[in-house]
Structure formats: structure tokens, C-alpha cells
Amino acid sequence: DAGVIQSPRHEVTEMGQEVTLRCKPISGHNSLFWYRQTMMRGLELLIYFNNNVPIDDSGMPEDRFSAKMPNASFSTLKIQPSEPRDSAVYFCASSPRDRGRHSYEQYFGPGTRLTVT
């Protein structure tokens, strides 16, 4: 079975540019999560969706960050404009919300390593 797919795997951009990260969750999963990982702060939840609807975006750093989930198989995380402090690894994860207690098990993608210069 295909796992969570993220693209690109690496992104290097200049400060001020727009960055779009993409995620395809596992088929049949109806919850999707965006995380950011840095050495200083570890894994931080940015936003999560249930059935394509954003539920909690309190972890989104500021208005420069936005996320969308237009359908069950695709989500984007956009940073506009990007800043050097946004450099981090961004992970997407999905979980099967309607499978009893297993509904909370999150499966992570390989991540996108973002470097903003």
C-alpha cells in the first residue's frame, strides 16, 4: 500500500518567495495533519483536517502560513512570503478516523526539507 506522499522532498528558496508543499494522504484516511520539525522545537502540529475541513489551526505560526484540503486525496501548505526562520522539515500525516481505537494512529510522510535563504 502506498503511504503518505509528500512533494517536493527538498525545497530551497529565497526569502520572500512563495512556497507550496503538497501532500497525498493514505487512501481511505479522513484525517490529515501538517507538522513542522526543528531541532529547537521538535515536532509541532500546525493544522489538522477532518473530512477535508480544518479543525484546529492554532499551531499555524502566522498569517503567512495557509493550508487547504480541496478533496480527500490532496492537501497543500503554503508559505507566502517565506522567511529564513521557516526553514524546517514539514511533515504531513494521516489517520483512519473511522476505525475504532485505531483511528488515532497517525502515519507520516517522508517530509519536505525547506531551506529559505
Next chain:
Amino acid sequence: GQQLNQSPQSMFIQEGEDVSMNCTSSSIFNTWLWYKQDPGEGPVLLIALYKAGELTSNGRLTAQFGITRKDSFLNISASIPSDVGIYFCAGLKNTGNQFYFGTGTSLTVIP
């Protein structure tokens, strides 16, 4: 912010030795997950725990959900070089859908 304290922060062990690590919190959690992350990859789910006192194994890995519901433990028996990586715990509270992640335990296995 982080609500889970994971220890030890790092471990250096000889191949064949057993490993123990734990995750503690001042809050009660209803679900505990343990993940392993290899360099350049995303965390991979190892074990999920749903009930206080529950003991679950996955090969050489055994994890326990603490009785107080404020902690969890992961043991690895007879370590091998491919066990190298960073191990994270994650806890889910009664309300909401947000997991809180520990700071990670970095494991190095010396052949």
C-alpha cells in the same frame, strides 16, 4: 508547546544490549504512540497503546501504558545496528485530536 518529557535524551549502547526509555507527563493521556525516525525520513509508527496498564509487543519492542496514564515506557531487547534512530513518544488527551510529542531519545548502537 511540549508537554511530554522523554528520557534519556540519548543513549549509546553495545549491540546485543537491551534498551529502556520512557515518557512522562503531568497530564493524563488516553492513547500513547511510539515512533522511530531515521535520518531524512518521517516517523514510523511502532506501537500503539490504548489502555492503562496495557503491555504490547512488536517483535523485539515492548511498550507499556503506565497505570497512572501519565507515562509510557519502551523497551528494545537484544539491540541491533538498525535500531539506530530517534524514538518519539506521542500522547493523546481525552479531548481533541492533537497528539503531543516527546522530545525524542536518540539511540546509537555500537557494533
